[in-house]
Amino acid sequence: MNSKKSTELIRITDEVRRAVQMTGLKNGIVNVFTLHTTTGITINEDDVRLEEDIARFMVKLVPEDDSYAHHRFFRKDGRMAVNAYSHIRASLLGANVTMPLQDGALVLGSRQNIYLVDLDGPQARGLVVQVIGE
Numbered sequence: 001m002n003s004k005k006s007t008e009l010i011r012i013t014d015e016v017r018r019a020v021q022m023t024g025l026k027n028g029i030v031n032v033f034t035l036h037t038t039t040g041i042t043i044n045e046d047d048v049r050l051e052e053d054i055a056r057f058m059v060k061l062v063p064e065d066d067s068y069a070h071h072r073f074f075r076k077d078g079r080m081a082v083n084a085y086s087h088i089r090a091s092l093l094g095a096n097v098t099m100p101l102q103d104g105a106l107v108l109g110s111r112q113n114i115y116l117v118d119l120d121g122p123q124a125r126g127l128v129v130q131v132i133g134e
Contacts, residue, residue: 003121007059007089009042009051010116012127017106019129026104028133033096035128038086038120040093046113058119062088086120093117101133 003010016032034041044050068084097114100107108114118125 001116001127002124003118005055005118006121007055008118008121009054010118010125011046011113012116013046013106013108013114015127016114016129020101020106020131021104023131025101025131025133028101028131029098030101030106031096031098031128031130031132032114033128033130034116035126036090036120036123038083038090038118039095039125040090040117040119041095041097041127042093042115042117043097043099043108043112044115045111047111051115054117058089058092058117062092083120089119090117101131 001010001012001015012032016030020030032041042054044054062085064085066085068088070084070087071082099114116125116127
């Protein structure tokens with residue numbers, strides 16, 4: 001999936017549901033894991049205004065213009081690292097969420113949605129959905 005903004009909450013519940021259905025498993029647990037150190041995964045209320053609030057709060061909590069030790073030149077690959085704030089924000093959210101699977105369906109509250117939170121976009125991002133059960 002592709003993010004469109006520097007800080008963006010992307011609804012991924014439908015994608016996770018499709019991945020779970022493909023397994024044919026009915027009961028167990030589902031783990032959703034991000035493959036990137038500048039993204040997080042969270043579950044929260046499915047509300048556009050709250051998505052905006054969370055993105056704005058992350059920017060306010062960990063500002064981009066602070067002095068970070070991570071901001072330096074990497075000789076190994078010839079790139080500048082100037083995104084320490086994205087790594088810190090992602091650490092606050094975590095890289096995965098786990099939820100129950102019951103009768104072939106994710107167990108989520110009526111207002112809950114699973115989000116991939118890109119904190120260093122826009123970029124292409126990948127996820128792993130692992131289902132353990134029977």
